[in-house]
Amino acid sequence: MHHMAVRPPVDDERTTLFSLRQLAYTYPDGTPGLRSIDLDIFPGDRVALVGQNGSGKSTLIRHLNGLFLAQAGRCSYQGELITEAMVQGLRQKVGILFQDPDDHLFCNTLYDDVAFGPRNQGRRPEEVERLVHHWLGEVELDQVMYKPAHHLSYGQKKRAALAAILAMEPEVLILDEPTANLDPRQEAVFRRLLEQFTGALIAIDHDLLFLYGLCERAVVLAQGQVHHDYSFQQLAAEPQALCEHGLDFTFRFTCCGQHYHHDQYHHHHHGTHEHEVAGAHLHGESQQTDPIIELQHYWYSYPDTTPGVSNINLSLFPGDTLALIGENGAGKSTLAHCLLGLHRPEKNEGFYLLEGRPLARQDYRQLWRRVGMVFQNAADQLFSPSCREEVAFGPEQLGLSKTEVRRRVEQALELVGLSGYAKRPPLHMSGGERKRLAIAATLSLEPEVLILDEPTASLDPRSEELLLQILADLPITKILVTHDLFFVRQLCARTVVLHQGRIIRDYATHEFLADEHLQVVNGLDYTYKNSCYQEIQALQGISLR
Amino acid sequence: MNFDQAHVIVLNGVQTMSLFSCLFLPFFCALVAWLLKAEESTSAGQKTEPDWSSPVLDRHGQGSSLFHTWAPSIKIATLLIAAFVIVSLHTLAWALTALFCCALCVELTGMSWTRPLRRLAALGGFLGMLVVIVPLTSPVQSGETVLVLPGLPEWPYSLAGAHLALTIVCKAMAVALLMEPMLATSSLPQTLQGFTDLGLPASLNQMILLCHRYIFVFQEEMRRMQRSMRVRGFVPRTNIATLRTMGSGFGMLFIRSFERTERVYEAMLSRGYQGSFPAEVRQKITNMDLVKGVLFIMIAAILLAGDRLLPLILF
Numbered sequence: 001m002h003h004m005a006v007r008p009p010v011d012d013e014r015t016t017l018f019s020l021r022q023l024a025y026t027y028p029d030g031t032p033g034l035r036s037i038d039l040d041i042f043p044g045d046r047v048a049l050v051g052q053n054g055s056g057k058s059t060l061i062r063h064l065n066g067l068f069l070a071q072a073g074r075c076s077y078q079g080e081l082i083t084e085a086m087v088q089g090l091r092q093k094v095g096i097l098f099q100d101p102d103d104h105l106f107c108n109t110l111y112d113d114v115a116f117g118p119r120n121q122g123r124r125p126e127e128v129e130r131l132v133h134h135w136l137g138e139v140e141l142d143q144v145m146y147k148p149a150h151h152l153s154y155g156q157k158k159r160a161a162l163a164a165i166l167a168m169e170p171e172v173l174i175l176d177e178p179t180a181n182l183d184p185r186q187e188a189v190f191r192r193l194l195e196q197f198t199g200a201l202i203a204i205d206h207d208l209l210f211l212y213g214l215c216e217r218a219v220v221l222a223q224g225q226v227h228h229d230y231s232f233q234q235l236a237a238e239p240q241a242l243c244e245h246g247l248d249f250t251f252r253f254t255c256c257g258q259h260y261h262h263d264q265y266h267h268h269h270h271g272t273h274e275h276e277v278a279g280a281h282l283h284g285e286s287q288q289t290d291p292i293i294e295l296q297h298y299w300y301s302y303p304d305t306t307p308g309v310s311n312i313n314l315s316l317f318p319g320d321t322l323a324l325i326g327e328n329g330a331g332k333s334t335l336a337h338c339l340l341g342l343h344r345p346e347k348n349e350g351f352y353l354l355e356g357r358p359l360a361r362q363d364y365r366q367l368w369r370r371v372g373m374v375f376q377n378a379a380d381q382l383f384s385p386s387c388r389e390e391v392a393f394g395p396e397q398l399g400l401s402k403t404e405v406r407r408r409v410e411q412a413l414e415l416v417g418l419s420g421y422a423k424r425p426p427l428h429m430s431g432g433e434r435k436r437l438a439i440a441a442t443l444s445l446e447p448e449v450l451i452l453d454e455p456t457a458s459l460d461p462r463s464e465e466l467l468l469q470i471l472a473d474l475p476i477t478k479i480l481v482t483h484d485l486f487f488v489r490q491l492c493a494r495t496v497v498l499h500q501g502r503i504i505r506d507y508a509t510h511e512f513l514a515d516e517h518l519q520v521v522n523g524l525d526y527t528y529k530n531s532c533y534q535e536i537q538a539l540q541g542i543s544l545r
Numbered sequence: 546m547n548f549d550q551a552h553v554i555v556l557n558g559v560q561t562m563s564l565f566s567c568l569f570l571p572f573f574c575a576l577v578a579w580l581l582k583a584e585e586s587t588s589a590g591q592k593t594e595p596d597w598s599s600p601v602l603d604r605h606g607q608g609s610s611l612f613h614t615w616a617p618s619i620k621i622a623t624l625l626i627a628a629f630v631i632v633s634l635h636t637l638a639w640a641l642t643a644l645f646c647c648a649l650c651v652e653l654t655g656m657s658w659t660r661p662l663r664r665l666a667a668l669g670g671f672l673g674m675l676v677v678i679v680p681l682t683s684p685v686q687s688g689e690t691v692l693v694l695p696g697l698p699e700w701p702y703s704l705a706g707a708h709l710a711l712t713i714v715c716k717a718m719a720v721a722l723l724m725e726p727m728l729a730t731s732s733l734p735q736t737l738q739g740f741t742d743l744g745l746p747a748s749l750n751q752m753i754l755l756c757h758r759y760i761f762v763f764q765e766e767m768r769r770m771q772r773s774m775r776v777r778g779f780v781p782r783t784n785i786a787t788l789r790t791m792g793s794g795f796g797m798l799f800i801r802s803f804e805r806t807e808r809v810y811e812a813m814l815s816r817g818y819q820g821s822f823p824a825e826v827r828q829k830i831t832n833m834d835l836v837k838g839v840l841f842i843m844i845a846a847i848l849l850a851g852d853r854l855l856p857l858i859l860f
Contacts (some may be wrong), residue, residue, distance in 0.1 A: 065815050088819065096815045100760050103808040104816075106755060108734050150761035168816065277690030340776060368776045380769040383790075383797040393790075397778030431668065445777065 010062035016040045016066055017172060017200050022073035024222075025059055025469070033059035035224040037073070043171075046201045048211040048232055052460045053430045056422045060221065061174045064202065065096045073378065092121050096168035099177040101157035105149035108158050112147065117168035132510065135163040139189060155186040155328035155392070162190065166197075175203040179210050181376070181457050183327040183483050206460050212536060221536060236536045245512040290356055291315035291393060292448060292477065293339060295372070298350030300343045308334035308343060313542045316477060323488040323509065324481045326498035332481045333376065336451050339479065341367045342525060369398065372447035376454045376481075378438040387413065387429075387437055396443040412440040416470055431465025436470065449477040456484045489513060612730040616834040617739025623838040624727040628720045630845040637708055639852040640715035646844060647722040648659045654726050668721055672714045679713075680706035717792045751822055759809070763802055770794055773859055 014336055023037040034056050041047060041064075049057050062068040063075050066087030075082050098104060107113040114132045123131070139159035149157060158178075164175065168475055173194075179187045187210065194201060205211050218235040220228035228235065254293075265353065278297045293316040300308040309331045316322065316339070325333045336341045341352070341364045342384075352359040354367060375381050386389040391412050395405040413419050416436040421429075426437055435455065442450060455471070461488050464487075471478065471491055480492055488495060490507060495512040497505040505512065612620065631643045651661050683706030685691055693703035728736055737750045774794065781787050 040604060067814060088817065091815055092817050095817075098808060098812055100808065102616050102759075103805065103812045106758050108732065108754065108758065112734070116813075116823065117816040118816075119823030120819070150765075164816070190843055293666070299639065342772060342776070365778070365780075368778060371847070375769065375773060377769070379801065380766065381773040383770055383794045385796075386792060387791075391773075393779070394777035396786075397780070407565065426795070441777065 012410065015042070017043050017045070017078060017415040019079070020063070020073070021075075023063065023070055024072040025063070025068060026071060034063075037224075037226055039219065041172075041200060041202065043200055046215045046216060046220045047203070048208075048215035049202055049204045049221065050206075050208065050211070050235075052061045052430060052462060056118050056224040061176060061202065063206065063375045064172070064174060065094050066090045067096075072158050073242060075307055076372070087540065092117075092168065093163035093170055094172040094174065095168050096174040096175060097161055097165050097178060099163040099180060101154070102149070104164055105152075105157060108148055109120070109146045109213060110136060110149065111145050112388045113160060114164045114167045117164060121168060121326075129316070131167045131169070133331060134384045135167040136160070138193060140161045147489065153329050155182055156181060159186065159189060164198075166193065170199060171201045172202065173197055173203070174473070175201070177205055178203065179207055179435060181328075181454055181483075183330075185327055192536075206464075209536075210235075214400055223306075241468060252479060272426060287316055291317050291353075292355060294351075294353040294356075295338065298338060298345060298351065298352065300338055300345050300349070307501050309338060309498075312338070312503055314496065314503065314506070318492060320450070320477050320479075320493045322477075322479045323492035324479060324494060324498060325483065325485075325488065325512075330498040331501035332498055334501070335451055336373065336453055336479065336481050338436060339449075340371055340373045340451060343513040369445060369464070370447055371449040371451065372442035372445050373451040374435070374438045374442050374455065376457060378434040380514070381438040381441060382426040382434060385425055386422065387418060387424050387426060387440075390426055390437060391440050394441060408444045408459070410447070412444040413476075430463070432459050432466065435467065436461070439470065443474075447476065449479065450474065451479045452491035453481045455480065455482065485513075489503065549743060576625055601744065610730065612650070612654050612726040612836060614833075615730070615837055616830045617731045617735050618742035619830060619834045619838045620731070621727060621736070621739045622743055623840050623841045624723055627845040628723055628727075630849050631716055631719050631723070634716060634852045635712070635854065637715065639711045639855075640712045640719065642851070643848055644715045644722070644821055645718040646848070647719040651722050651727045656725065656728055656729065660729070661722050664721050664724065665718055666803070668717060672717060676707070678708045679710035682706070683709070734790060754822075755809075759805070762805070763798070766801060767798055770798060 011387065018039070018041040021039050022040075024035055025033040026091060027033055037056075037060065049060065051057055059068065061219075063070065063082070064077075066082050069075075069082065069084065069087075077094070080086060082090060088396070098373050105113045105117060111132055114136055115128050118128045118131050132145070133142065136145050139162060141156060141163065144152065144156065149160065152160065154381060158181075162178070175194075178190055178194075178304040191210070191214065194203075197480055201215070203211055203215060215232050216228060218228065218232040220235065234297060252493070275467055293314075295312045295314045298312040298314075299310055302308055311336060314335075324335060338345075338352075341359065344352075344361075344364075354363065354370075359367060381392055384393060387410055391409045392405050395408045400408070410419070413421060416439050418433065418436055418440060421433070421437070426434060429437065439450075439452075452471070455467060459467065468487065468490060471480075471487075476493065482488060494507050495505070495509045496503055505515070572575045631640075631647075634640045634643060649660065681700050683703040684707065685701060685703055690704045692704065693701055731739065734754060737745070737753055739746050741750045771794075774790065779790060781791070
């Protein structure tokens with residue numbers, strides 16, 4: 001029998017901010033969302049709402065903002081039942097930040113996006129002006145105040161969305177995955193603003209280390225019910241409860257640290273050019289094998305002239321496990337796309353060598369047979385009506401026989417633990433399952449190199465652990481583009497650090513993990529999370545690894 | 546074909562080339578536009594990020610010209626009337642005058658000519674075909690002058706037809722040029738607000754604004770999906786398999802777009818949306834706006850009067 005620990009309901013609803021009694025919700029297609037929720041949230045509470053994907057967290061927060069109304073049971077705010085008639089007033093006091101910032105930024109400029117809420121609150125134009133300037137300044141976006149959202153980077157959009165909510169000066173702030181895909185520097189902006197926020201805070205995040213520093217109370221949801229409701233420290237101190245709910249994040253992480261320097265001199269494995277400066281090419285260490293892929297002085301700029309990567313010298317050897325890390329916008333994904341041959345430089349702006357031979361334009365199709373990539377948003381990669389068709393797509397394009405296609409599909413699905421999912425529509429799968437399906441779709445091409453862009457983004461801890469196991473067992477060359485140092489440490493022997501489109505370090509992962517001053521250069525400040533991690537370990541009575 | 550009643554001029558090769566050089570003005574414009582585009586992309590590396598900390602009217606339209614400072618509703622109404630007047634002109638001379646006036650308007654905006662020329666280039670193909678086909682297919686009237694091109698005795702080139710075609714070309718180019726001062730000298734929301742003030746339903750205004758915002762998101766999603774297909778070996782061909790794949794892709798995109806609309810709507814509701822966008826401070830209509838409006842209407846009236854009355858006076 002699963003042990004449940006919930007707080008007894010409070011009798012006087014007037015002292016509470018939100019009071020939920022036997023709240024239940026079922027989606028129109030019959031999927032149960034919430035079942036018998038009893039929960040009280042008080043003014044000033046800082047609540048972490050945690051649970052696996054599909055546990056009902058998003059459904060619950062939609063009730064708190066009046067987007068969903070109670071089908072059964074009751075849900076009240078400051079003693080008043082949330083009904084159709086009062087939701088307008090409620091929404092002006094309860095701000096909610098959804099996961100995808102593009103959903104929040106629907107106006108033509110950031111200014112209008114941030115002004116949207118205060119204007120709806122009926123504030124005077126001068127006050128709206130003040131709020132917009134203040135909050136865009138707080139999220140360090142005042143220099144792009146009149147820029148359209150589609151010209152912003154992901155991190156900027158995320159911060160702008162937060163500013164749009166905070167400009168309404170809400171009494172309650174609800175956050176759904178606020179830090180997904182953000183680098184530590186941008187995460188720090190979120191943390192600073194959320195720590196300053198004086199109202200009630202309700203946050204959903206799979207990054208429990210982020211929540212640990214922010215929330216005092218943890219509400220664990222499972223299958224639409226509240227299973228635990230106690231202090232975050234209590235939750236963190238109970239490894240069993242964490243495991244039962246797939247939230248065990250204590251298998252994670254980290255640490256950091258040396259001064260950065262940029263090598264002026266470099267080594268190439270294959271001669272393609274000479275430099276004017278004598279001795280610019282160093283003699284490299286002798287390798288037993290030649291690199292599969294070698295980039296030499298590789299430059300790429302986007303069509304709108306935004307610089308992507310600059311002067312990249314990188315060799316990838318068979319069996320390498322490489323991590324590409326750096327702050328948001330450092331050029332990690334761009335470099336991954338260069339390795340995949342999607343971003344090709346202008347003439348004379350670098351060399352791409354595949355097994356020592358410069359890659360010609362007509363060779364790229366061959367390259368994609370040998371290098372596969374799982375993109376950041378798995379949904380982008382999935383377009384077929386069933387898992388079988390999705391995984392079979394690549395092999396079918398290669399013109400393989402039906403028997404071979406079937407063999408590859410079965411093998412790939414089995415590798416990622418999705419045997420038996422062949423007929424399932426990808427659309428109906430969870431985030432973690434979709435990610436694994438995207439990996440299977442790539443693996444069915446039997447690539448020699450697998451590139452994974454932010455593989456852990458938006459995955460719950462159980463899905464992360466499963467993914468870690470799958471990747472660890474894959475006997476091929478792997479490149480991880482990630483902010484997740486735990487995955488870097490567990491999976492990668494080599495780490496390449498990018499900053500402003502350039503490789504600033506390329507060394508063994510154990511050297512990277514000891515690089516204490518790296519954060520000064522590029523904002524990779526993981527020490528905060530490291531201290532959270534150590535505190536949690538102390539709570540659990542575990543000696544530091 | 547019988548053109549006994551017509552005045553027939555048989556052209557030699559040089560005359561034919563000279564004629565077509567004049568008639569293919571739109572193609573020439575297209576070429577210029579293409580060259581400008583090439584120039585733009587070569588010098589792209591020298592561009593710097595614009596200053597986004599102050600309001601930007603339009604990517605090409607930061608300025609203080611008489612069009613930039615004109616209240617959008619009056620500007621749109623006036624220039625729309627002017628456009629209708631230009632379309633109603635009959636004579637080539639006045640159509641050319643209108644074209645000159647519109648070119649002057651573009652110049653007065655102080656904006657780059659790249660975009661207007663590109664717009665003309667887009668029209669170039671259609672207008673070029675008009676210049677070729679209308680004179681060759683016009684019925685020959687009695688007393689009309691026709692040109693017989695070398696090697697094409699059966700296809701007389703009607704000068705009346707060429708006159709008509711060139712008049713249409715000039716009018717089309719004039720209206721195309723007028724779009725620039727009318728639509729590109731205010732931001733999209735301001736322009737749409739101007740249309741709303743003129744009677745366009747507010748909901749349509751909002752829909753256009755949201756479309757403009759999310760078209761980039763959907764474009765990006767489509768690009769990413771196509772990229773995923775490409776790196777898994779997909780090559781579009783004219784076969785059923787390609788159609789099926791494209792169908793699946795578009796179907797998935799549609800579902801995701803639908804899901805996004807729901808999420809955006811929820812985000813709007815959660816920030817107090819009650820069915821209409823909160824009003825910004827609108828640009829007030831000043832006397833100067835009205836004076837500008839009257840001035841442009843007068844110019845349009847002169848064009849129309851000249852077009853209609855001058856032939857009557859002269860002939």
